[in-house]
Amino acid sequence: MAAIEIRGSIIHITPEQELKGGFKCRFLGILEPNQNNSKYDNKYQVQVLKDKYPLLDKFRVGSQVKVNANVSSKDWTNPQGVTSYFVTLGLWKIENTGSAEFSHPESSTQAENTGFSSSESDDSNIPF
16 A cells, blocks of 8 residues: 655644545645745645544644555446546654755645535545
């Protein structure tokens, strides 16, 4: 299984959500700024399973962190025969960097407008 390390600031932490099949998790949004051009900042949504919830207790929106996550993927073929691929980042470690090195000048507004939705959307065509 592949892994990824992300350094940046927390842009959201969702409450526990129940997904299809009774699966429960939380999501952590991370903004990884591009130091040369904020137009190319990366935003990641990392899945946090129940056994890892305590790792989030000391963090809040705006915290500077280093996140280690496993990368997994699966494919799904819809009724029309079109195959889609989904990638999941699963948190296994998070550290406070406390560093201004990764802060972004727009970080205060980024927390409010992240581009991620923590509310349920119409995902009836997605198998999970």
